[in-house]
Amino acid sequence: MVELTEKILTGDIASVARLITLIENNREDAAGIVRKIFPHTGKAYLVGVTGSPGAGKSTLISEMIRVFRDRGQTVGVIAVDATSPFSGGAVLGDRIRMQKYEGEGVFIRSMATRGNLGGLSRATRDVSYVMDAMGMDIIIVETVGVGQVELEIARMVYSTVVVLAPGMGDSIQAMKAGIMEIGDIFVVNKADREGADDTLRDIRGMLRYGSDGGNRRPEIYKATATKGEGITELVDGLERHRKYLNETNLIRKKIYDKEQLLDLIKERVEKRIFDNRGGEEYFEKYVERIVMREIDPYTASDIILEKMGL
Amino acid sequence: MVELTEKILTGDIASVARLITLIENNREDAAGIVRKIFPHTGKAYLVGVTGSPGAGKSTLISEMIRVFRDRGQTVGVIAVDATSPFSGGAVLGDRIRMQKYEGEGVFIRSMATRGNLGGLSRATRDVSYVMDAMGMDIIIVETVGVGQVELEIARMVYSTVVVLAPGMGDSIQAMKAGIMEIGDIFVVNKADREGADDTLRDIRGMLRYGSDGGNRRPEIYKATATKGEGITELVDGLERHRKYLNETNLIRKKIYDKEQLLDLIKERVEKRIFDNRGGEEYFEKYVERIVMREIDPYTASDIILEKMGL
Numbered sequence: 001m002v003e004l005t006e007k008i009l010t011g012d013i014a015s016v017a018r019l020i021t022l023i024e025n026n027r028e029d030a031a032g033i034v035r036k037i038f039p040h041t042g043k044a045y046l047v048g049v050t051g052s053p054g055a056g057k058s059t060l061i062s063e064m065i066r067v068f069r070d071r072g073q074t075v076g077v078i079a080v081d082a083t084s085p086f087s088g089g090a091v092l093g094d095r096i097r098m099q100k101y102e103g104e105g106v107f108i109r110s111m112a113t114r115g116n117l118g119g120l121s122r123a124t125r126d127v128s129y130v131m132d133a134m135g136m137d138i139i140i141v142e143t144v145g146v147g148q149v150e151l152e153i154a155r156m157v158y159s160t161v162v163v164l165a166p167g168m169g170d171s172i173q174a175m176k177a178g179i180m181e182i183g184d185i186f187v188v189n190k191a192d193r194e195g196a197d198d199t200l201r202d203i204r205g206m207l208r209y210g211s212d213g214g215n216r217r218p219e220i221y222k223a224t225a226t227k228g229e230g231i232t233e234l235v236d237g238l239e240r241h242r243k244y245l246n247e248t249n250l251i252r253k254k255i256y257d258k259e260q261l262l263d264l265i266k267e268r269v270e271k272r273i274f275d276n277r278g279g280e281e282y283f284e285k286y287v288e289r290i291v292m293r294e295i296d297p298y299t300a301s302d303i304i305l306e307k308m309g310l
Numbered sequence: 311m312v313e314l315t316e317k318i319l320t321g322d323i324a325s326v327a328r329l330i331t332l333i334e335n336n337r338e339d340a341a342g343i344v345r346k347i348f349p350h351t352g353k354a355y356l357v358g359v360t361g362s363p364g365a366g367k368s369t370l371i372s373e374m375i376r377v378f379r380d381r382g383q384t385v386g387v388i389a390v391d392a393t394s395p396f397s398g399g400a401v402l403g404d405r406i407r408m409q410k411y412e413g414e415g416v417f418i419r420s421m422a423t424r425g426n427l428g429g430l431s432r433a434t435r436d437v438s439y440v441m442d443a444m445g446m447d448i449i450i451v452e453t454v455g456v457g458q459v460e461l462e463i464a465r466m467v468y469s470t471v472v473v474l475a476p477g478m479g480d481s482i483q484a485m486k487a488g489i490m491e492i493g494d495i496f497v498v499n500k501a502d503r504e505g506a507d508d509t510l511r512d513i514r515g516m517l518r519y520g521s522d523g524g525n526r527r528p529e530i531y532k533a534t535a536t537k538g539e540g541i542t543e544l545v546d547g548l549e550r551h552r553k554y555l556n557e558t559n560l561i562r563k564k565i566y567d568k569e570q571l572l573d574l575i576k577e578r579v580e581k582r583i584f585d586n587r588g589g590e591e592y593f594e595k596y597v598e599r600i601v602m603r604e605i606d607p608y609t610a611s612d613i614i615l616e617k618m619g620l
Contacts, residue, residue, distance in 0.1 A: 031608045038606035147457035256600045256607070258593060265583070265611045266576035273575070283568060290566045296348035297566070298341045301575045309619045 005036040011134040013107065020109055023126045026119065026271065034126050037133035044076070044132040045242055050143045050150045050182070051163030056189040059225040060163055061140055065106055066228070067235045068138050076131035076139045079110035080124055080153065107131060121152045122267055125260065128156070154182040155257060159241045161185045161234070164203065166195035183218050185237050191222035191230065216244060272308065315346045321444040323417065330419055333436045336429065336581070344436050347443035354386070354442040355552055360453045360460045360492070361473030366499040369535040370473055371450055375416055376538070377545045378448050386441035386449045389420035390434055390463065417441060431462045432577055435570065438466070464492040465569065468561060469551045471495045471544070474513065476505035493528050495547050501532035501540065526554060582618065592617075 007015035022030035049064075051057050061077060068075045111123060124141060131139050141157055143150050154160045162183035186207075188199050203220055219237050223230030245251040273279050286300040317325035332340035359374075361367050371387060378385045421433060434451060441449050451467055453460050464470045472493035496517075498509050513530055529547050533540030555561040583589050596610040 035606045035608050039603050042603055145457065147455070147459070149458060256597055258597050261593070261597055261600065261607055261610060261614075262580055262583075264607050265614060266579060268608075268611050268615060269576060269579050270572055273572075283571070287566055287568050287571055290571065293349050293352055296345045297571055297574050298345050298578075300571060301578050304571075304575060305578060 002036075005033050008033065008037055008130060008133055009040060016107070016130055016134050017109075019130055020127055023123050023130070024111060026123070026267075028271075030126070034129055038129060041129045041132040044128070044136050044139045046128060046157040046159075047138060047140045047238060048143065048150075048153050048157035048160040048182075049140055049163060050145065050153070050160065051189075052165075053144055055163040055165045056225050057142055057144075057163050060187065060189055060223065060231070060234075061142060063223075063225045063228050063231040064140065064235060067231050069105060071235075073137040074105040074135060075107075076128075076134075076136035077106075077108040077142060078124060078127050078131070078139065079108070079142045080120065080149065081110060081112045081144070107134070107136060119267060120149065121156070121260070121263055124153065125156055150182060155259065158245055158251060159184045159238055161187060161238070163187045163189050164199055165190040166193045166199045184216075184241050185234070186218055186220040187230075187234055188220070188222050189225055192224045192227070196222060269308075273304065312346075315343050318343065318347055318440060318444055319350055326417065326440055326444050327419075329440055330421075330437050333433050333440070334421060336433070336577075338581075340436070344439055348439060351439045351442040354438070354446050354449045356438060356467040356469075357448060357450045357548060358453065358460075358463050358467035358470040358492075359450055359473060360455065360463070360470065361499075362475075363454055365473045365475045366535050367452055367454075367473050370497065370499055370533060370541070370544075371452060373533075373535045373538050373541040374450065374545060377541050379415060381545075383447040384415040384445060385417075386438075386444075386446035387416075387418040387452060388434060388437050388441070388449065389418070389452045390430065390459065391420060391422045391454070417444070417446060429577060430459065431466070431570070431573055434463065435466055460492060465567060468555055469494045469548055471497060471548070473497045473499050474509055475500045476503045476509045494526075494551050495544070496528055496530040497540075497544055498530070498532050499535055502534045502537070506532060579618075583614070 004015055004019065008019060019030060019033055023034070049057055049061055065075045065077070109127065111120070111127065128139050128141065141153050143153050160182045162185070164186065166188070186203050188196055188203070190196070200220060200222065207218060207220075219240075221230055221234045221237055223234055225231065242251075273283060276282070283304070286295065286304060289295045290297055290300055314325050314329065318329060329340060329343055333344070359367055359371055375385045375387070419437065421430070421437065438449050438451065451463050453463050470492045472495070474496065476498070496513050498506055498513070500506070510530060510532065517528060517530075529551075531540055531544045531547060533544055535541065552561075583593060586592070593614070596605065596614065599605045600607055600610055
């Protein structure tokens with residue numbers, strides 16, 4: 001275990017991959033290693049990238065990787081697929097596009113939802129600690145859409161980039177409420193297509209009426225990732241946002257919020273219930289009694305917590 | 311409190327509205343009343359209705375209400391807006407369309423996300439108990455899209471109806487993975503528009519390659535809700551699905567699953583932490599120490615749980 005921890009800190013890829021698998025499976029030995037590497041984290045800059053399917057996120061991210069590498073920075077990518085907790089994996093299947101830059105100084109890993117959202121957030125956060133500890137300067141967390149998952153991810157990164165493409169007007173409307181809140185930077189990708197300026201104008205209009213509590217107004221960029229256009233400007237924009245967060249001291253607040261510790265506590269309560277011998281059967285017995293209306297869910301919760309000593 | 315409980319059971323609208331507000335605010339007295347009404351629940355049939363914005367869900371639901379009422383059944387509607395935990399309310403603003411049938415035997419309530427997803431699920435479930443206890447025969451839970459929220463809702467209803475409209479091919483593709491798993495019944499709404507048959511074929515194609523573990527294949531309907539067309543057939547389809555669930559005994563399994571009890575337990579752990587005097591400050595102290603890298607999150611969780619007696 002000590003050996004694995006040390007190998008992580010030296011950036012050994014095989015060890016990192018092994019640890020991430022342990023984290024995904026919520027293994028207690030993974031928690032042990034995260035404890036050990038945690039003091040070595042906090043150096044990486046965390047960037048969230050989100051947007052509808054078809055907006056060109058993967059291509060954009062691969063171009064961002066290129067620019068960051070040109071500037072001498074190492075890049076980790078965590079592609080979070082939360083579209084389906086059951087089948088997993090469809091939408092981010094095209095992350096293969098990113099892999100052309102995989103290699104020295106670049107580490108890409110995709111994660112599918114297993115179990116609940118809290119578990120996914122915890123796992124994503126832990127993987128970001130691993131990539132941070134192994135020495136990645138930039139960690140990009142990719143998600144699809146603007147749902148609860150994206151809001152959770154936005155809470156754990158410093159800068160959130162929302163990617164849009166021309167001709168997706170309806171989805172902009174639909175995402176409106178969510179977008180206003182999570183986007184630090186907006187990118188109209190596929191800017192060589194018809195309607196790019198309309199999309200740009202739509203976003204501007206939305207932002208004008210939106211409110212981020214009177215703070216900084218998000219910046220909007222145009223890019224054509226397939227041609228590598230506009231990427232340098234986007235990365236410069238990210239650097240500016242980083243500078244802004246540092247200067248306003250907002251970055252510290254963003255590093256770890258209350259909700260994240262709470263998620264972890266809840267997940268550990270669950271783990272303790274089921275790690276007990278016979279925990280599963282004990283639990284199922286109460287579910288059965290609720291179904292039969294012999295007991296209500298609140299009373300059942302209280303009994304189970306009491307039994308655990310709470 | 312006893313009085314409020316009794317008034318709920320007699321279907322007093324003002325009392326029901328008051329209780330639902332208490333539930334949304336996660337008040338302990340709400341939990342007390344849910345405990346009392348719980349033995350009177352389990353009679354209502356729970357239906358989930360989901361689909362993209364613009365698919366015409368609200369109009370479809372109002373027509374479903376009409377058909378159910380014609381058949382002598384009372385209907386409760388819970389419109390869950392999970393698009394934004396902060397601002398809330400944009401997408402379901404058009405639920406006004408449903409209200410033309412509100413009145414005797416119809417009760418409509420919208421809920422916005424407050425706090426986390428687990429809290430929303432718990433509140434939605436509790437509100438369904440209230441509508442059940444007040445005597446609603448059918449309870450429709452409306453959500454927007456196919457994300458984590460919809461998957462959670464699908465877990466707490468008996469039949470899930472996925473509503474689609476012609477010309478939304480892209481979104482079908484995007485939702486594909488999720489749709490396969492949550493749809494018991496599909497409706498192509500706005501069937502008088504061009505492309506309705508294409509949409510129908512798309513869905514058929516998707517379902518052919520999907521897998522629901524070898525069980526029942528979902529039924530697909532066409533409807534034009536604005537003209538009231540196809541609604542009777544849809545409601546008949548729901549009745550058939552209900553019969554199927556009853557006959558295969560799947561309905562009992564659907565009433566209350568393990569995850570739901572677990573969600574409630576976790577929420578109650580959180581409540582206990584913060585209901586303690588000084589709980590907030592105690593908690594924040596650990597967040598601060600994590601930010602400073604003086605302690606790791608896992609160790610902090612263990613200390614807090616230990617302090618609580620776990």
